[in-house]
Amino acid sequence: MRSGRISAGALALVCLTLTPASAAQEKKPSKPPKTDTASKPKAAGTTTRDKANTAGNDSVARSIDARPWLAARIQPLLPRGSSIASASIGFKNDGQFLAALHASQNLSIPFPTLKNAVIGANAVSLVQAIRVMRRLVDATAEANRAEQQATSDLHR
Secondary structure: OHHHHHHHHHHHHHHHHHHHHHHHHHHOOOOOOOOOHHHOOOOOOOOHHHHHHHHHHHHHHHHHHOOHHHHHHHHHHOOOOOOHHHHOOOOOOHHHHHHHHHHHHHHOOOHHHHHHHHHOOOOOOHHHHHHHHOOOOOHHHHHHHHHHHHHHHHOO
16 A cells, blocks of 8 residues: 555656656757758668767777787787778777677687677677577687686786
């Protein structure tokens, strides 16, 4: 009985809190659309999330390139014809990038496929991506292995 009163009271409070804000928004005159890059069509396949990920991606490449020993260590893990800069696009940090490289190498999963699963539009964790792509392996153990290899690479 008491929880019913609390829930009803909370609902009433939320309704009262939101009502003035939505009413104020309705009274504002609409602004004309901007004619800058926001109104230009996006490149095919580019999303807002991609742009946000791309904004910080060069920091991953710069971080790795600043450590020549690390760049030399991961060069063999990269897909043929790929650079650190291009392969690291979209990754949040160098640890995430290196773990994906190691998992790709360890499990013979094409890096672009794994990368798309981990940072693409419908991104999943490394464990979930491995579980889908290699059903017969212990995905958690393999993701942990790749993350340990990445950590080892970063702390040499």
